């Protein structure tokens with residue numbers, strides 16, 4: 101079976117090609133692959149009846165999830181190269197996504213529409229998704245805003261802060277990640293609006309910890325910022341591992357994510 105180690109803006113993946121075998125890794129195998137290859141997520145490419153590929157996603161702790169923006173770009177590049185097509189369709193548990201080339205080693209993925217109902221996130225009770233009441237602390241950092249929440253096929257809570265560097269994210273992230281308000285847990289973004297077209301973002305990922313970039317987290321932060329009038333509908337997201345451009349198009353309400361993809365190595369396992 102073919103295996104690729106790839107990253108999207110530093111978000112690291114072990115991707116294996118399970119299209120010719122019915123191989124489904126055990127939780128232990130996921131954890132071992134993620135640890136050995138230093139991957140944030142493990143991805144399986146499976147055959148799909150009508151789309152170019154079906155993509156399964158596991159966090160490094162072995163939990164299976166239904167969306168991973170940066171990995172969608174990596175699988176998109178593999179499928180664009182393999183098929184020679186200009187656009188490929190990638191089916192996940194949550195949605196059907198499309199990937200296209202965007203020049204100079206960049207890939208654009210149509211991540212579909214954001215989901216904003218409290219039940220979509222999901223939250224454990226009805227609350228205003230523009231700012232939910234998570235009582236954490238006291239924390240030895242500036243007071244945190246009430247996070248905005250949104251789903252990109254996975255849950256995101258986004259704090260808008262004056263200075264991302266002022267927060268000990270590995271200490272604060274887990275307090276929100278498994279807060280009772282989020283029955284399925286949540287990814288936790290810390291977003292600093294630089295100007296109306298630029299956001300500095302760091303994300304504590306659900307079941308994966310602090311990663312160098314989070315694609316759905318970048319989509320979530322842009323959507324929440326635009327919804328709150330802090331930015332326009334398109335911005336450059338500056339993450340630890342690189343930049344992503346997020347464009348929440350008015351025409352179709354879809355969120356388009358453009359960013360780099362790097363193939364680190366490929367192997368047979």
Ligand SMILES: N[C@H](CCC[C@H](N)C(=O)O)C(=O)O
Nearest residue numbers: 168169170254305306315316
């Ligand atoms: N940790 C996320 C999945 C990976 C998302 C991230 N790597 C991305 O690029 O979107 C979750 O549990 O929902």
